[in-house]
Amino acid sequence: xxKDNDYVLKVSNLGITLQNQTILENISFKLxxxxxxxxxxxxxxxxxxxxxxxxxxxxxxxKIEWAGKVKIGYVPQNVTANDIPISVKEFLSFxxxxxxEASLKPVKLEDKHITxxxxxxxxxxxxxxxxxxxxxxxxxxxxxxxEPTTGVDLDSEEPIYATLxxxxxxxxxxxxxxxxxxxxxxxxxxxxxAINKCITFFGESKEIMxxxxxxxxxxxxVCVGPPDV
Amino acid sequence: xxxxxxxxxGDALSHVALPGLALGITYHFDPFLxxxxxxxxxxxxxxxxxxxxxxxxxxxxxxxxxxxxxxGILMIKETDLLEAxxxxxxxxxxxxxxxxxxxxxVAILLxxxxxxxxxxxxxxxxxxxxxxxxxxxxxxxxxxxxxxxVAVGIKIVGTLLVGFLVIVPAAAAKNLSDNLFRYAxxxxxxxxxxxxxxxxxxxxxxxxxxxxxLVVISGITVFIVTVLIKWKTK
Numbered sequence: 045x046x047k048d049n050d051y052v053l054k055v056s057n058l059g060i061t062l063q064n065q066t067i068l069e070n071i072s073f074k075l076x077x078x079x080x081x082x083x084x085x086x087x088x089x090x091x092x093x094x095x096x097x098x099x100x101x102x103x104x105x106x107k108i109e110w111a112g113k114v115k116i117g118y119v120p121q122n123v124t125a126n127d128i129p130i131s132v133k134e135f136l137s138f139x140x141x142x143x144x145e146a147s148l149k150p151v152k153l154e155d156k157h158i159t160x161x162x163x164x165x166x167x168x169x170x171x172x173x174x175x176x177x178x179x180x181x182x183x184x185x186x187x188x189x190x191e192p193t194t195g196v197d198l199d200s201e202e203p204i205y206a207t208l209x210x211x212x213x214x215x216x217x218x219x220x221x222x223x224x225x226x227x228x229x230x231x232x233x234x235x236x237x238a239i240n241k242c243i244t245f246f247g248e249s250k251e252i253m254x255x256x257x258x259x260x261x262x263x264x265x266v267c268v269g270p271p272d273v
Numbered sequence: 274x275x276x277x278x279x280x281x282x283g284d285a286l287s288h289v290a291l292p293g294l295a296l297g298i299t300y301h302f303d304p305f306l307x308x309x310x311x312x313x314x315x316x317x318x319x320x321x322x323x324x325x326x327x328x329x330x331x332x333x334x335x336x337x338x339x340x341x342x343x344x345g346i347l348m349i350k351e352t353d354l355l356e357a358x359x360x361x362x363x364x365x366x367x368x369x370x371x372x373x374x375x376x377x378x379v380a381i382l383l384x385x386x387x388x389x390x391x392x393x394x395x396x397x398x399x400x401x402x403x404x405x406x407x408x409x410x411x412x413x414x415x416x417x418x419x420x421x422x423v424a425v426g427i428k429i430v431g432t433l434l435v436g437f438l439v440i441v442p443a444a445a446a447k448n449l450s451d452n453l454f455r456y457a458x459x460x461x462x463x464x465x466x467x468x469x470x471x472x473x474x475x476x477x478x479x480x481x482x483x484x485x486x487l488v489v490i491s492g493i494t495v496f497i498v499t500v501l502i503k504w505k506t507k
Contacts, residue, residue, distance in 0.1 A: 099403045120399040128276050128395055131452040135396075138389045162451035163396075178400075 052077045052114055052186055052218045053098070058106035060093050067093045070242050070267065071106070075186075080212055080219040082233035082249065086262055089240040091222045092121065095188050098220075114186055117179030121190040121222075125163035125171060132166070132174055133159045139181040147177040150215075151207055169193075169200025176207065187211070189221040205232045226252050242267035274419065275443045276395055282330050284436025285338035287423045289315040291345025291432050294357045298349060304357075305369070308427050312420035315341070320413045330416075345432075360431035362472060362484040373425045380418050387411055392453065429468075430485035441492045442467060448499035467492030 053075035060067040068090040075081055083091050097104040099118060110116070132153070136144045148154045151173040163171060172192060179187055192208070193201040209232050211217045223229060229236050229252045236252055238245040238261040245260045245268065252258070260266065274282065293311030297304030319333045326333075349357050356364065390411050394401040401408055419439065426435040442464035443456075450456035471488025480487070 096399070101399065101402055118400065118403050120397050120403075123397045123400070125396055128392065129447060129450040129452055129456045130392060130396075134453050138393055160452075165451065 050076055052111045053220075054107070054109040055098075056107040056109075058094070058097060058104055058108065060090065060097055060102060060104045062093075062102070066241060068097070068104075068239070068241055071239065073237055073243070073246060075218060075220065076234075077111075077218055078212065078216045079234040080208070080221065080232060082229040082236040083220065083222045083239065084224060084229060084236060084261065085239045085244070091239060092190055094239065095190055095220070095222065098188065110186075115182055115184040117182060117184035117187045119172070119175045119179050119187070119189045119192060121194050123171070123175060125166075128163065130163055131160055132163060135163055135174065136178060136181060139178065142181040144181075147181040148174075150180060150211060151177045152203075153177065167200065168196040169204060172196055172200075172204055173207065176204070180211070184217065186218045186220065189219065191222050191224070193223075193225075201228075208232060226258070240265045244268060274439050275447055276392070277415075281436075281440075282334045282419075284440060285331075285334045286312065286315065286319075286419065287427065287432045287435040287439075288338040288345075289334075289341040290424060290427055291357060292341055292348055294427065294432065295345050295348035295353075298353045298357065305372070305424055305428060308432075309420065309424040311341070312424050313417065316416040316420045317413070320409075320416055323412075324409060342432075356431070358431045358433045360427065360429045360434070360485040362429050362475065365428055369428060376421055376425050380421050383414070383418055387414055388453075391415055429472075430488055434485045434489050437489045437492055438464060438468075441489075441496050445492070445496040445499040448496075448503040463492070463495050467495060 051074045055074070056072050058071040059069045071094065073081075083094060085091055093102060095118075096102045098108060099116065100108075132148075133144055136142050136147055139147075144159065145154055148159065153159070153170065153173055158166075158170065163174065166174065172195075176187075176189075176192070187208070189208070192204055196204065205228055208219055208221070212219050219233075221233070229249050233249045236245075236247065236249050237243065240261075242265070244265060245257060247257065290308035290312050293307035293309070294304045295307070296302075297307030315334075315337060319330055319337065322328065322333050323330050345357070346354065390401065390406045393404070394406060394408050394411060398408055423435055423439065426438045430438065443460045445463050446456050446459035450459055468488050468491075470491035471486075472484050474487040474491070475484035478487075
């Protein structure tokens, strides 16, 4: 039987309205500890706003309940580092008491050559991994990733997701990630939540390959009730 | 200012000090106090308008500075205008110099306190807010620090050229820096070298209102050298 503390997050009837426009409505779901939940939907569906609500960055209605004392690491979609002369080491030292080497090990960037490099000189994949290291520096229980491979070439995508999968398995970190990639949903998540202002589908990740399910996600929007997890 | 992509804000902000300077000169109180008072008020207005209208700081300061410059020029007597626009190092007293040192030390200390939050906000505002950083408050404090630094420099180089001190040494340092520590120290070094070289040159050529322009010329020379170094090492 499932217990309440199996869940690290419970969202009930979440709604977001900005400038009289409904961004999200009636979003309800639960996130099991140690699992990976992918969030997907068409552009403008409200995926990033969902994350912002979970982090209390935007006003919202409904309830968001994180398990007590849960630590959240966040990797945003948009980061600007090209014009700022800041090294990897300096950036990670912005986190109080950060063990820089320990943060970089899981993302395989411990090389001194990398740590002294400016963020602007890193490849897209390396930069993303530095931000994952940043998120890991606090030993979080949950990681929120907003499109972790934006601006990253195809060859560099798999190592990033493999790193996330590794973190989930070895460190038992719960992962929430926004992605457009069906392959990534199938390979690297346990469940997926499809939204388009409301929930259009919730299921186990293997179901993403079903064309009918894909039609529900990307076709005409049909809102469904809270998933039974 | 360079990293925030607000270089011209630093320049334009200095022009806003002119009416304050004019009041100081006209009513015989320390022009620095008048300049700082106007800069302080302008900073708060710019910050608030930026939050309310979502216009960039550059746009708002751009609208304000020409207005302030026009008012200031009308208020200042012609005999004092040159000094207000270009500074006069011979009018800098020991007390002014001491005040400048103390104010600069305070500005450096406060910058040290907020720089991590400031830089994190530049890299990602969402990340900064998610860490509990109040971006609006940090931006206000930052603008006030810029106003303080601008007010200190006005007496020596004047309102027209003090923008240089905010922009060019940092731009030159950026050409040679790949980390924040080097960027900060080299900016300070280049600012010092430009100031000392310009003042010494003005003394040598006996130009009391020439210190400002000569500081700028020294600094631009340093900047050109760093551009050439960066170009050669690419």
